[in-house]
Amino acid sequence: MRAHPAGPRHADQLVGGGAGAPAGDLNALLGVWPAGSVRNVDGALVVGGCDVRELAGQYGTPFMLLDEAEVRRRAREFRQSWGDAGQVYYAAKAFLATTMARWVIEEGLGVDVATGGELEVALRAGVPGARLLMHGNNKSMAEIERAISAGVRVIVIDSFDEIVRVADAARRAGVVQQVLVRATVGVEAHTHEFIATAHEDQKFGLSAASSAVDEAVRRIMKLPSLLFVGLHSHIGSQIFDTAGFELAAARIVALACRLRDEQGVEVTELNLGGGMGVAYLADDDPPQIAAMSQRIVQVVREQCQAAGLAMPMLACEPGRAIVGPAGITIYEVGTVKPVELDHGQVRSYVSVDGGMSDNIRTALYGAQYTVVLASRESMAEPMLTRVVGKHCESGDVVVRDAWLPSDLVPSDLIAVAATGAYCRSMASNYNLVPRPPVVAVGSGASQLVLRRETMDDLLAVDVGA
Amino acid sequence: MRAHPAGPRHADQLVGGGAGAPAGDLNALLGVWPAGSVRNVDGALVVGGCDVRELAGQYGTPFMLLDEAEVRRRAREFRQSWGDAGQVYYAAKAFLATTMARWVIEEGLGVDVATGGELEVALRAGVPGARLLMHGNNKSMAEIERAISAGVRVIVIDSFDEIVRVADAARRAGVVQQVLVRATVGVEAHTHEFIATAHEDQKFGLSAASSAVDEAVRRIMKLPSLLFVGLHSHIGSQIFDTAGFELAAARIVALACRLRDEQGVEVTELNLGGGMGVAYLADDDPPQIAAMSQRIVQVVREQCQAAGLAMPMLACEPGRAIVGPAGITIYEVGTVKPVELDHGQVRSYVSVDGGMSDNIRTALYGAQYTVVLASRESMAEPMLTRVVGKHCESGDVVVRDAWLPSDLVPSDLIAVAATGAYCRSMASNYNLVPRPPVVAVGSGASQLVLRRETMDDLLAVDVGA
Numbered sequence: 001m002r003a004h005p006a007g008p009r010h011a012d013q014l015v016g017g018g019a020g021a022p023a024g025d026l027n028a029l030l031g032v033w034p035a036g037s038v039r040n041v042d043g044a045l046v047v048g049g050c051d052v053r054e055l056a057g058q059y060g061t062p063f064m065l066l067d068e069a070e071v072r073r074r075a076r077e078f079r080q081s082w083g084d085a086g087q088v089y090y091a092a093k094a095f096l097a098t099t100m101a102r103w104v105i106e107e108g109l110g111v112d113v114a115t116g117g118e119l120e121v122a123l124r125a126g127v128p129g130a131r132l133l134m135h136g137n138n139k140s141m142a143e144i145e146r147a148i149s150a151g152v153r154v155i156v157i158d159s160f161d162e163i164v165r166v167a168d169a170a171r172r173a174g175v176v177q178q179v180l181v182r183a184t185v186g187v188e189a190h191t192h193e194f195i196a197t198a199h200e201d202q203k204f205g206l207s208a209a210s211s212a213v214d215e216a217v218r219r220i221m222k223l224p225s226l227l228f229v230g231l232h233s234h235i236g237s238q239i240f241d242t243a244g245f246e247l248a249a250a251r252i253v254a255l256a257c258r259l260r261d262e263q264g265v266e267v268t269e270l271n272l273g274g275g276m277g278v279a280y281l282a283d284d285d286p287p288q289i290a291a292m293s294q295r296i297v298q299v300v301r302e303q304c305q306a307a308g309l310a311m312p313m314l315a316c317e318p319g320r321a322i323v324g325p326a327g328i329t330i331y332e333v334g335t336v337k338p339v340e341l342d343h344g345q346v347r348s349y350v351s352v353d354g355g356m357s358d359n360i361r362t363a364l365y366g367a368q369y370t371v372v373l374a375s376r377e378s379m380a381e382p383m384l385t386r387v388v389g390k391h392c393e394s395g396d397v398v399v400r401d402a403w404l405p406s407d408l409v410p411s412d413l414i415a416v417a418a419t420g421a422y423c424r425s426m427a428s429n430y431n432l433v434p435r436p437p438v439v440a441v442g443s444g445a446s447q448l449v450l451r452r453e454t455m456d457d458l459l460a461v462d463v464g465a
Numbered sequence: 466m467r468a469h470p471a472g473p474r475h476a477d478q479l480v481g482g483g484a485g486a487p488a489g490d491l492n493a494l495l496g497v498w499p500a501g502s503v504r505n506v507d508g509a510l511v512v513g514g515c516d517v518r519e520l521a522g523q524y525g526t527p528f529m530l531l532d533e534a535e536v537r538r539r540a541r542e543f544r545q546s547w548g549d550a551g552q553v554y555y556a557a558k559a560f561l562a563t564t565m566a567r568w569v570i571e572e573g574l575g576v577d578v579a580t581g582g583e584l585e586v587a588l589r590a591g592v593p594g595a596r597l598l599m600h601g602n603n604k605s606m607a608e609i610e611r612a613i614s615a616g617v618r619v620i621v622i623d624s625f626d627e628i629v630r631v632a633d634a635a636r637r638a639g640v641v642q643q644v645l646v647r648a649t650v651g652v653e654a655h656t657h658e659f660i661a662t663a664h665e666d667q668k669f670g671l672s673a674a675s676s677a678v679d680e681a682v683r684r685i686m687k688l689p690s691l692l693f694v695g696l697h698s699h700i701g702s703q704i705f706d707t708a709g710f711e712l713a714a715a716r717i718v719a720l721a722c723r724l725r726d727e728q729g730v731e732v733t734e735l736n737l738g739g740g741m742g743v744a745y746l747a748d749d750d751p752p753q754i755a756a757m758s759q760r761i762v763q764v765v766r767e768q769c770q771a772a773g774l775a776m777p778m779l780a781c782e783p784g785r786a787i788v789g790p791a792g793i794t795i796y797e798v799g800t801v802k803p804v805e806l807d808h809g810q811v812r813s814y815v816s817v818d819g820g821m822s823d824n825i826r827t828a829l830y831g832a833q834y835t836v837v838l839a840s841r842e843s844m845a846e847p848m849l850t851r852v853v854g855k856h857c858e859s860g861d862v863v864v865r866d867a868w869l870p871s872d873l874v875p876s877d878l879i880a881v882a883a884t885g886a887y888c889r890s891m892a893s894n895y896n897l898v899p900r901p902p903v904v905a906v907g908s909g910a911s912q913l914v915l916r917r918e919t920m921d922d923l924l925a926v927d928v929g930a
Binding site: 092097098099117124125137159200204342353388390392425432433434435449451459463464 | 556557558561562563564567579580581582583585586589590600601602603604605623624625626627662663664665666667668669672674675677799800801802804805806807812814816817818825828829851853854855856857858859861875890891892893894895896897898899900902912913914915916917918920922923924925926927928929930
């Protein structure tokens with residue numbers, strides 16, 4: 001074990017401690033909130049026309065709200081900027097519920113599913129097989145068979161083992177299954193940086209550099225129940241810059257040329273995966289969806305022209321960039337505890353009624369979030385806080401360093417921005433805490449997407465209960 | 466964000482790469498397996514008298530098995546070494562189900578619960594209130610009221626806010642509630658190391674150094690619905706050495722003296738929390754339960770004698786040390802993929818049918834595990850592998866570096882040791898993967914503790930489905 005499971009409890013540097021207090025207004029809603037988020041005359045946060053105090057009264061706390069208009073606007077912006085010749089698949093892993101699937105389908109997107117569970121929810125939402133793409137480094141035979149029987153448009157082949165499995169299942173079902181091959185092109189991108197090497201030390205895909213992709217295509221072409229349509233490449237997550245995508249596109253276009261020249265195989269579909277970044281903090285500078293999308297489409301077009309390749313159907317798989325900024329978690333403050341530190345400084349621990357069970361990203365990735373007092377405004381001085389959950393673990397931190405008004409008290413509501421992606425989808429029942437509901441808001445109305453779990457839900461699997 | 470959400474895909478050092486291959490027999494069951502684990506004539510792993518191949522056939526994969534005898538033996542060893550004057554509370558957060566609660570109660574332990582959910586499961590299992598202790602840095606009023614109405618023996622006070630809440634709830638219920646105050650004594654321990662400072666930068670407890678504990682006791686003594694019985698201290702987790710406990714005990718005994726001298730208050734109960742470590746790797750050297758427990762009891766007795774204090778009732782809260790080594794996760798291998806790295810070396814990625822949804826500890830804490838081929842023996846050469854899950858994330862790693870036989874193939878079963886604690890309890894439905902069952906084994910028989918989740922379970926909260 002390399003890290004202390006409870007997180008560091010001593011070695012920690014205090015950020016600011018009063019001196020570093022922000023100059024701006026703590027009540028301001030900067031950058032990371034869904035479009036149209038405002039404070040009303042009472043100073044309470046209003047999202048999608050709904051006052052979070054009323055939502056808390058109706059649904060209880062904690063809860064995640066999802067701004068429907070923000071989800072749809074982002075989905076539409078992707079759809080429009082990838083054009084009619086392109087295809088945008090929403091990456092279900094970021095957050096999936098039947099309501100969410102219906103929204104993106106109505107906006108003209110497809111859905112990228114990675115397991116039988118995600119496939120089942122998409123089908124239950126009425127997503128047609130023709131709008132589905134299936135991923136996964138270890139799809140079970142049952143998952144492959146279900147995908148084929150549901151008419152999933154394309155299955156992404158991730159290993160040699162899988163070629164035979166998909167071919168067998170398709171043959172038995174009497175269909176010809178379209179497949180992409182996932183290629184690793186040696187590019188790993190994150191925020192404004194990317195790393196380029198020959199090989200990648202990761203579980204997904206087949207290496208372009210070692211010609212494993214070429215061998216996979218060779219095998220697929222021999223199998224009459226499979227139809228090779230193209231290549232898939234995914235280079236990272238929370239990406240703010242097109243440079244990594246441009247290099248990846250160049251390498252994958254070169255691979256497409258090699259397949260044409262050496263095997264006479266045409267790549268008619270090119271899927272560049274997901275990874276477009278979003279803002280978590282007010283000074284993050286994520287790309288605009290349209291600008292980044294158009295740049296990527298243009299670069300691939302230029303590279304194909306230069307290589308003498310017909311422009312393939314271009315696809316992408318945004319998840320976080322669609323749902324992340326549309327989600328906000330509302331917690332109620334339970335305790336405010338000033339803790340004296342060794343240097344005589346004081347950090348106030350603000351305990352909320354959720355924590356690492358509904359947002360593991362802070363503990364898992366060191367993720368940073370923006371938090372504001374949501375049930376009212378305050379003109380009090382800023383106070384350095386750490387927003388922590390109610391779990392029996394020191395590492396249960398929601399926001400590591402946050403400035404909140406010094407008159408914060410129990411029963412205040414606080415809002416954590418940009419929690420739409422990878423929070424509810426990775427939620428646990430740690431400490432047997434029921435998972436919070438997801439509430440869609442829009443035009444001043446609200447509706448449940450996922451209801452709150454109950455103790456009966458948790459006990460349902462306990463055969464001794 | 467400090468870490469790449471997908472985990473490093475390039476910067477990684479290859480361990481060994483053939484040269485560092487283990488000299489020993491890969492089939493050997495060393496150190497980390499429940500007592501009595503053997504390989505049968507077929508070479509298959511047998512735990513609690515059950516062949517894991519038969520369990521896989523009956524319950525499907527993946528699943529977690531729990532060796533009942535190992536749980537009971539560990540619980541009993543704690544109970545015996547803390548003596549009749551002591552109290553051992555099983556820390557429910559490590560893993561809780563009604564069956565598990567019944568086992569530890571039958572062995573004479575109490576249960577430490579940290580939320581309303583854990584309390585509810587304990588009560589459903591028939592645990593009497595007199596055997597319960599309640600923790601939590603942010604207990605809700607509903608949780609406090611439920612604890613008091615259930616007659617929970619002692620509530621651990623974690624903040625000033627809480628003193629009034631518990632007092633109010635007790636007064637309304639017409640009872641006098643026994644309380645401990647959680648003190649931070651400036652000791653943080655892990656494996657063979659500990660750090661000592663004055664203050665602690667953490668959410669739990671009240672500082673002994675800043676006299677916050679003294680003030681809390683003063684307030685409690687004024688409230689007729691509360692009965693102050695003593696102090697609580699928890700210094701860390703996965704601790705292999707008594708030195709940290711000894712210093713913490715010295716500081717808390719000094720605090721008890723101060724309370725006696727300055728306030729005339731007697732500490733009749735001293736709870737030293739949990740944290741006793743277990744082996745995850747064969748060369749880990751965790752403490753023996755009895756030896757470490759007896760040493761701690763002896764040290765506290767000596768310190769009390771030196772300070773002229775009557776020996777208080779001594780309590781502890783082991784979780785991992787009871788259930789951790791009793792649990793084993795069995796996965797089926799789905800794919801074996803040799804990946805060529807930049808130095809010309811090869812790492813084989815072994816994909817299994819679970820992953821970070823059933824064991825987040827590798828990704829969250831960098832935890833290390835022991836894994837063996839479980840469905841058969843093999844004399845093949847060792848191969849350096851990384852055991853990964855089926856989730857759509859590069860960081861979905863179960864065992865980062867593991868030597869497995871090079872003839873490993875899909876459909877082989879592998880066993881990951883010491884997964885009893887903080888795996889199922891922190892499990893998620895990431896990628897909408899249903900959580901695996903927990904199967905108790907003993908004397909050649911098996912029974913479900915928690916059944917496998919179904920898609921219907923997952924869809925139960927989806928109001929649009």
